[in-house]
Amino acid sequence: MHSFGYRANALLTFAVTILALMCAMASVSDNFNTPTPSAQVQVLNINWFQKQPNGNDEVSMTLNISADLQSLFTWNTKQVFVFLAAEYETPKNSLNQISLWDGIIPSKEHAKFWIHTSNKYRFIDQGSNLQGKEYNLTMHWHVMPKSGKMFADKIVMPGYRLPEEYR
Amino acid sequence: MIVTSALIIWKALMCITGSESPVVVVLSESMEPGFKRGDILFLHMNRDPIRAGEIVVFNVDGREIPIVHRVIMVHDRKDTGEVDVLTKGDKNDVDDRLLYVHGQLWLQRHHVMGRAVGFLPYVGWVTIIMTEKPIIKYILISALGLLVITSKD
Numbered sequence: 001m002h003s004f005g006y007r008a009n010a011l012l013t014f015a016v017t018i019l020a021l022m023c024a025m026a027s028v029s030d031n032f033n034t035p036t037p038s039a040q041v042q043v044l045n046i047n048w049f050q051k052q053p054n055g056n057d058e059v060s061m062t063l064n065i066s067a068d069l070q071s072l073f074t075w076n077t078k079q080v081f082v083f084l085a086a087e088y089e090t091p092k093n094s095l096n097q098i099s100l101w102d103g104i105i106p107s108k109e110h111a112k113f114w115i116h117t118s119n120k121y122r123f124i125d126q127g128s129n130l131q132g133k134e135y136n137l138t139m140h141w142h143v144m145p146k147s148g149k150m151f152a153d154k155i156v157m158p159g160y161r162l163p164e165e166y167r
Numbered sequence: 168m169i170v171t172s173a174l175i176i177w178k179a180l181m182c183i184t185g186s187e188s189p190v191v192v193v194l195s196e197s198m199e200p201g202f203k204r205g206d207i208l209f210l211h212m213n214r215d216p217i218r219a220g221e222i223v224v225f226n227v228d229g230r231e232i233p234i235v236h237r238v239i240m241v242h243d244r245k246d247t248g249e250v251d252v253l254t255k256g257d258k259n260d261v262d263d264r265l266l267y268v269h270g271q272l273w274l275q276r277h278h279v280m281g282r283a284v285g286f287l288p289y290v291g292w293v294t295i296i297m298t299e300k301p302i303i304k305y306i307l308i309s310a311l312g313l314l315v316i317t318s319k320d
Contacts, residue, residue, distance in 0.1 A: 092245060
């Protein structure tokens with residue numbers, strides 16, 4: 001009763017409980033944020049469009065990507081992982097998602113950006129279905145908090161189309 | 168009592184999250200700056216489709232320790248409902264095909280143990296220290312054992 005050990009144990013338990021509660025409250029507070037991000041992508045050029053020796057189509061393209069994701073940041077946000085994916089359907093696959101570009105936004109000041117780049121990852125189909133193919137470009141983001149629950153969302157931009165012929 | 172409580176909590180977590188391993192410790196730097204060594208991840212596994220951008224924990228045949236990486240490519244089969252998934256660590260320059268079994272190009276659903284839904288920083292360091300310095304583990308276990316034996320509760 002009231003020995004040093006008991007007091008140390010009670011104090012430690014209380015401290016850890018308070019810490020856990022603070023982490024939980026920090027995480028819950030993110031739910032009150034209502035982000036209003038915007039994004040825009042232009043395909044400036046199809047650099048390269050060929051069938052690989054193994055039969056799969058591959059595309060390389062130049063993209064102009066601009067976005068304003070500042071509203072995703074709260075005081076609990078550590079970083080935002082943002083990426084651009086091409087999404088389309090083929091006879092064999094109901095959904096193909098190919099990441100074309102991704103980036104990590106470390107702070108709110110970097111969250112409004114404009115980038116001119118070719119695709120960072122190879123855009124390779126599982127098969128030879130890309131000639132004349134219509135696809136969506138979707139910007140996804142994953143909000144990483146300093147602690148707690150992670151959030152994700154996206155903007156779908158439809159209406160993109162690949163050329164009919166290889167080049 | 169302590170051991171039983173811990174076991175019950177773990178099993179309850181397994182039931183709630185639907186994953187064999189509801190909490191994992193990040194052991195490498197491949198997902199920095201998002202996840203650092205010593206962070207713990209809370210996992211969830213359900214029937215929802217795997218999509219690009221998700222952080223998944225997967226097993227590779229022949230490797231003991233599961234890997235936590237991000238999905239960068241998804242091909243969802245129409246007829247069979249199977250899915251082909253390619254992953255990559257945020258900090259790595261190349262995708263994970265080198266980590267997969269030789270000749271394997273895609274992960275399938277059965278390789279995936281869970282997806283990350285939340286995390287806490289620093290909490291996992293205890294596990295890492297105990298794994299890397301076994302002497303500390305034995306000291307801690309001995310101390311706890313001693314406490315239990317000498318306790319008057």
